Amino acid sequence: MLEGMDRRELADFLRSRRARIRPEDVGLETGPRRRTSGLRREEVARLAGMSVDYYIRLEQARGPRPSRQILGALARALRLTDAERDYLHHLAGESPQPRPGPPQDVPAGILHLLDRLDDTPAFVMDAKYDVLAWNAMAAALVPGFSLLAPRDRNPLRSFFLAPESTQIIDDSEYGRFARTCVADLRAAAARYPDDPGVAGLVAELLRGSALFTRLWSxxxxxxxxxxxxxxxxPVVGPIELHCDILLVPDRDQRVVLYTAAPGTPAYEALKLLRVVGTQDLTADAAVGEQGER
Structure with a gap:
């Protein structure tokens, strides 16, 4: 056995993941004579672009050490999450490949959650702070947000490239926010070192913001x-809100929620915003659109 490769664990992992995928999930017809609910070995091999014999040997724990290219093909064919893909590389004795870029597709369950939060502003961001989806209350909280071009729905651009950013003091609410965002973006850049979107955003902010440049350094x-x-x-005035962040780990996304305690002025402001801020929204602004990139 090659050092660092666990053939038996790798074989068990491939079999278990193959069994959980329905043929219709990958565009295959089931047919009346099909006996298994998961994919067949030859189907995985075809989806991954490798020989059936090679894949069978991997599942029988007697195959050669798979290359990084083969591991990537298997991860795509078996619809592995990022964590599962990393684990697959670990079993094969390889370090995980850098992730190609922050996922842009928001899970259907998260979109349904946004739609049901009719009294709470909420939106979904990816790792580079691009807003991917939002609900009616979020659009009401930030007037005109739903009309912005996709690249302009990035709070880091609007914050650091605004002329007022030059006046921000470190030990202030905005100063602490700026420092946290820069540190967070640096973490994203480490996770996606080859993503042009992350690199382009960092370069743009370095060119246009002295504050960002100083904090980035x-x-x-x-x-x-x-x-x-x-x-x-502009209508209900200043609102002090709790900003809570829920993680969507398999997409490296965040659901950002703005809430207020009952009985507070902010709570009453949100109730008012629900009436005056959402009444003129069109249907396409109720939930943010995806796929515009």
């Missing part, structure tokens, strides 16, 4: 946590 790395923010709305 400090090389802090962190993941953004929940905090408190004051948002200024």
């Amino acid at each position: 400090e090389r802090e790395i962190a993941v953004q946590q929940s905090n408190v923010k004051v948002l200024r709305h």
Whole structure:
């Protein structure tokens, strides 16, 4: 056995993942004579672009050590999550390949969650802070947001490239927010070293923001946590809201929720916003569109 490769564990892992995928999930017809609910070995081999004999030997724990290219093909054919893909590489004695880029597809369950939160502003961001989806209350909290071009729905661009960013003091709400965001973006850049979207955003902010440039040079790395923010709305005025972040690990995405405790001025402001801020929204602004990139 090659050092670092666990053939038996690799074989068990491939069999278990093959068994859980329905043929219709990958565009294959089931047919009346099919006896297994999962994929056949030859189907996985075809989806991965390899010989059936080679794949069978991997599942029988007697195959050669798969290359990184083969591992990537198997990960795609078996619809592995990022964590499962990393584990597959680990079993084969390989270090995981850098992820190609932050996923852009929001799970259907998360979209349904946004739609049901009719009294809570909520939106979904990817690792580079691009807003991928939002609900009606989020669009009402930030007037005109749903009309922006996709690249302009990035809070880092609007924050760091605004002329007012030059006046931000480190030990202030905005200063702490800026530091946290930069450290978080640096962590994303480490996860996606080859992604042009992340690299392009960093380069754009380095060119256009002295504040970002200074904080980026400090090389802090962190993941953004929940905090408190004051948002200024043109109709209901300033609203102090709790900003809570829920992680979607298999997509490296975040659901950002703005809430307020019952009985507070912010809570009453959100109730008012629900009436005056959403009444003129069109149907296509109720939930943010995807696939515009």
